[in-house]
Amino acid sequence: MTDKAPIANALLRRASVPRYTSYPPANHFTAAVGPDSHAAWLHAVPEDQPVSVYLHVPFCRRLCHFCACRTQGTLTDRPIDDYVTRLGMEIWRVAGMLGRRQRVSAIHFGGGTPTILRPDLLKTVNRDLRAAFDVAEDAEISVEVDPTEIDDARLDALAAMGLTRASIGVQDFAPEVQNAIGRAQTVEVTAWAAAELRKRGAASLNVDLIYGLPFQTSASLRATLETVKEMRPDRAAIYGYAHVPQMARRQRLIPPDSLPGPAERLALFEISQRMLAxxxxxxxxxxHFALPEDALAVAAREGRLARNFQGYTTDVSPVLIGLGASALSKFPQGHVQNAAASGVWAQAIDGGRLASARGFALGPEDRCRAEIIDRIMCDFAVDLPEVASRHGFDLGHFAPEIARVTARFGDEVALDHGRLRLTASDGRFARLLCAEFDGFLARSDTQYSRAV
Ligand code: SF4
Incomplete structure (x- = not known):
């Protein structure tokens, strides 16, 4: 019998690992995939294939210290107006390469701060999208919302666009924590935004929280979770803060000694799990957490949960079209990312080109590993013989991985004829187990976040 605690502790001390919102993770994308592959993959989308669309808005009024997203602060609307004009050009260019008004089953506005767009700009983007694409009547229209950057006119514009789902950034309500992360946001303004989004048609509301923030304590996180509970969102996501100041320069404003240590971090993670349950x-x-009747919880129960660049989703379309600077697209053939710098993206759009700058063409083994990793992330289990054979491999191909998992994970992973299952229900080892099947990790010098 293996002594579980030492194995669990050793695993949690291990090197940081990717979040696996794609396989391979975006740091393995290269310029070998650019506009030519992107155009060919758009041309190859079947006529009857509904696609998902992601629009990226890279602007923010405030630049939160913890945030590692590539965002641009702006106090004026000028760059935003120009950006929306080019977004319209990109929408029509991509639609032209698809060769038809492709059916769209889901549209997601992410950022940055999508609600920084004035109502007239939201209307412009919506008009271009619906003219260039055949947006399904029951399409999911979701928006990431900053409660401090939204008003009645924008809420009305979102409702007119057919908003069905919204995600509100909260992180933590404790003033000391908010002060340290440069993100002042009262409970009142957050509750107001949540209530108004519901009134405007957001049938599903998500709240984003973070554990491991500077000056965050068990008491402050408990108080935040109590407040969130009263708002009764349909979903809540709680992410571990990744302190990588060498990659995210803004994080240099956060003193390292204000951050909870590994043991406190684990305690915060466990508090969030318990309180939400x-x-x-x-x-x-x-x-993620979801009320039992929410579509995400239903999908998880029925083994239909999927993963995309934004995290967990019910969207299973094999094609995701990313629009805007740094936006990521997904095709059965591989992944593509637009130029991350707005200026470079703008030059490509003005020059009549696709703005893709890098990507990755998937081979048979990459696809197989991607599915193994997806199933572990979604189900905490994977039927290796079944997945491997569908991709043309036998179980023996993964013998080294199975041997490593057996040696490293002990009782944390149950192994039955090649079927792997994490025995703990909270998935704290999921990313570490995925890492065992990651064919790129050994070659990577990227510093990822801690698994918990
Ligand atoms: S957390 Fe949101 S508002 Fe803050 S900098 Fe990041 S994208 Fe902008």
Whole structure:
């Protein structure tokens, strides 16, 4: 019998690992995939294939210290107006390469701060999208919302666009924590935004929280979770803060000694799991919770949970079209990312080109590993013989991985004729187990976040 605690502790001390919102992770994308592959993959989308669309808005009024997203602060609307004009050009260019008004089953506005767009700009983007694409009547229209950057006119514009789902950034309500992360946001303004989004048609509301923030304590996180519980979102996501100041320069404003240590971090993670479970939420994947009747919880129960660049989703379309600077697209053939710098993206759009700058063409083994990693992230289990054979491999191909998992994970992973299952229900080892099947990790010098 293996002594579980030492193995668990050793695993959690291990090197940081990717979040696996794609396989391979975006740091393995190269310029070998650019506009030519992107155009060919758009041309190859079947006529009857509904696609998902992601629009990236890279602007923010405030630049939160913890945030590692590539965002641009702006106090004026000028760059935003120009950006929306080019976004319209990109929408029509991509639609032209598809060769038809492709059916769209889901549209997601992410950022940055999508709600920084004035109502007239939201209307412009919506008009271009609906003219260039055949947006399904029942399409999911979701928006990431900063409660401090939204008003009645924008809420009305979102409602007119057919908003069905919204995600509100909260992180933590404790003033000391908010002060340290440069993100002042009262409970009142957050509750107001949540209530108004519901009135405007957001049938599903998500709240984003973070554990491991500077000056965050068990008491402050408990208080935040109590407040969130009263708002009764349909979903909550709680992510571990990744302190990588060498990559995210803004994080240099956060003193390292204000951050909870590994043991406190683990305690914060466990508090969030317990409190959300007590409040009636079902765990979904490694960092999401949803009310039992919410589509995400239903998908998790029925083994239909999927993963895309934004995290967990019910969207299973094999094609995701990313628009805007740094936006990521997904095709059965591989992944593509637009130029991350707005200026470079703008030059490509003005020059009549696709703005893709890098990507990755998937081979048979990459596809197989991607599916193994997806199933572990979504189900905490994978039927290796079944997945491997569908991709043309036999179980023996993964013998080294199975041997490593057996040696490293002990009782944390149950192994039955090649079927792997994490024995702990909270998925804290999921990313570490995925890492065992990551064919790129050994070659990577990227510093990822801690698994918990
Ligand atoms: S957390 Fe949101 S508002 Fe803050 S900098 Fe990041 S994208 Fe902008």
């Amino acid at each position: 007590w409040a009636g939420y079902k765990p979904v994947g490694i960092d």
